[in-house]
Amino acid sequence: MAESSNKKFDLEDRTRKFAGEVIDFVKTLKIDPINSRIIEQLVGSSGSVGANYCEAAEAESKKDFVHKMGISKKELRETIHWLELLKRVHPEHKEKIESFLDETHQLLLIFAKIVRTSLSKI
Secondary structure (H helix, E strand, O other), X not given: OHHHHHHHHHXXXXXXHHHXXXXXXXXXXXXXXXXXXXXXXXXXXXXXXXXXXXHHHOOOOHHHHHHXXXXXXXXXXXXXXXXXXXHHHOHXXXXXXXXXXXXXXHXXXXXXXXXXXXXXXX
């Protein structure tokens, strides 16, 4: 059981770190109407991944857990969308944004596996 708990906390920390790094990065961008909208959406979706994961950890049932994990997956897909748009607006930051995209894809694979495994146990 301890190993499972450690994995939970590692993923919680990883999603929090990811959202924090996104916030730190977007704080370096100038604010204009385009950036403002993209940044607002990106900060929201990247932060929601971990928030929904925390809620899933306290789920009242397996079905509730799968639902909340599914929301995290949706937020990851939304994060990819906003990162791709940000990359288009800021080609000078392509390398940094692609590192965020890589982490987002890795998290999406992890969350998808958790959902598949959980669904097989319902």
